[in-house]
Amino acid sequence: MSSLARLIAMFPHVMLRQEPMSRHTSFGIGGPADALCVPRDLAELKAVLRAAGDGRVPITIMGHGSNLLVRDGGIRGLVIKISGTLDQVAVRGDNIIAGAGVHLSALARQAAEAGLMGLEFAAGIPGTLGGALYMNAGAYDGEMKDVVNSMRVLAEDGTERMLTLDELAFGYRQSVLQGHRLIALEATLQLRPGPREAIFAKIEELNRRRREKQPLAIPSAGSVFKRPPGNFAGTLIEQAKLKGCRIGGAEVSTLHAGFIVNVGAATARDVVALISHVQGVVQVKSGVLLEPEIRIIGEE
Ligand SMILES: Cc1cc2nc3c(=O)[nH]c(=O)nc-3n(C[C@H](O)[C@H](O)[C@H](O)COP(=O)(O)OP(=O)(O)OC[C@H]3O[C@@H](n4cnc5c(N)ncnc54)[C@H](O)[C@@H]3O)c2cc1C
Known part of the structure; x- marks a missing residue:
């Protein structure tokens, strides 16, 4: 029995096998994790880590998956999701x-x-x-x-x-x-x-600004690129006329050029190709190399 199979057998009530990561990312993209677990409390988290022992089972930690692009080959080993648990x-x-x-x-x-x-x-x-x-x-x-x-x-x-x-x-x-x-x-x-x-009024005001400026109804991971010094990624992308640019199901948002949205069955490969394209065009037009802010993980 492999180390991972043993781990799954020890914690059957919190383990999902071959779990599509597209179900756990705001992009709605990502191949399967060998196993995904949501520990119910700190004791269980520690017990899982102990049983995974010394790197024998590779561990990936995630929260709610709102800043993650998981590649199409998924994630080997165990994903531990800490979201809606350990939430006191x-x-x-x-x-x-x-x-x-x-x-x-x-x-x-x-x-x-x-x-x-x-x-x-x-x-x-x-x-x-x-x-x-x-x-x-x-x-x-x-x-x-x-x-x-x-x-x-x-x-x-x-x-x-x-x-x-x-x-x-x-x-x-x-x-x-x-x-x-x-x-x-x-x-x-x-x-x-x-x-x-x-305090509540300020929250409402900031959320209103977000709703106006960001494509919140379409799956994404928020701003794809870090803010370059003295500039804004969205502005540079818009100036490079890339709003609406599409590869497969991935599109530079027409509302906020800093977002890439999944407009229909996008793969991670589509998103990565669009990121490279945007980086290349923006660098030629403005001399700035945009650096991804989102975390790109998993296997091709
Ligand atoms: C519509 C939209 C709008 C957004 N707006 C903003 C914004 O205004 N500002 C902003 O900064 N971000 C924004 N984001 C990005 C994202 O929401 C943030 O980066 C958020 O903090 C990620 O939290 P998460 O729980 O989803 O982390 P995940 O995406 O699950 O993980 C992100 C990273 O954190 C690590 N991680 C998660 N939990 C833990 C833990 N307990 N211990 C150690 N490592 C951990 C993971 O390993 C991973 O590397 C936006 C995203 C979307 C979809």
Whole structure:
């Protein structure tokens, strides 16, 4: 019996075999994971990691899949999905202590409910707190690094550590989680007291701007490219006359040129080809090489 088959047999109630990743990504794209599991609590997450033992079963961590392009060959080994689980939230004075699996929109609303401001920028960002910590997600006038005080992480050997703000190494769409194989478990956010009505009004205003400017009804992973210094990816793509440009089922959004949308059965290959095409044309026209922000994972 292979290590993965043994792992699946040990946790049958939380394992999905040959699970299409298209069901777990906002793009609606992605080949099958050998196995996907949603641990019900921290003890179960640790038990799964222990049983996966020392890299014998490759592990991929994901949140809600809103920043992922999974290639068409899928993912070998085990995908651990931390979304809608490990999602406890506690308000302590001006602090909120939240589990990595809570959805950012729900967390922003709980903060507003508690009369705490500072997280309004995050209310319209799809995905989990864990994914937002990994990406140092941001929008409008805020990013995660403005509100995070500390983070509790789990290494794959099962040891837990508390990281302080300095250790989190936040930068533009960057954090210590990238490249260190650490799993975010929980973060403490430092917010400020404020009037609930004003906080909710700001959330509504930012969400209205999003609905006007972004193709929210069509599957995507949000902005595909990082913002180049002193410019905007969407503006450069629009100036290069690439709005509406299509390869297979992947299209540069006609509403927001920074988004690539899945307009019908797009494959990861279509999206990757469109990303390369956009990069090439924009570089020729403006001299800027756009760097992908979305995470591209899995096998061809
Ligand atoms: C319509 C739309 C609008 C968007 N708007 C914005 C925006 O305004 N600003 C913005 O920054 N992003 C935006 N995004 C992108 C995306 O929502 C964010 O990057 C989000 O933070 C990703 O969270 P997730 O839970 O979906 O992470 P996933 O996509 O599942 O994972 C992203 C990365 O985080 C890692 N990860 C996830 N959870 C953990 C964890 N617990 N521990 C360690 N690593 C983890 C994964 O391994 C992966 O590398 C948008 C996406 C869409 C579809």
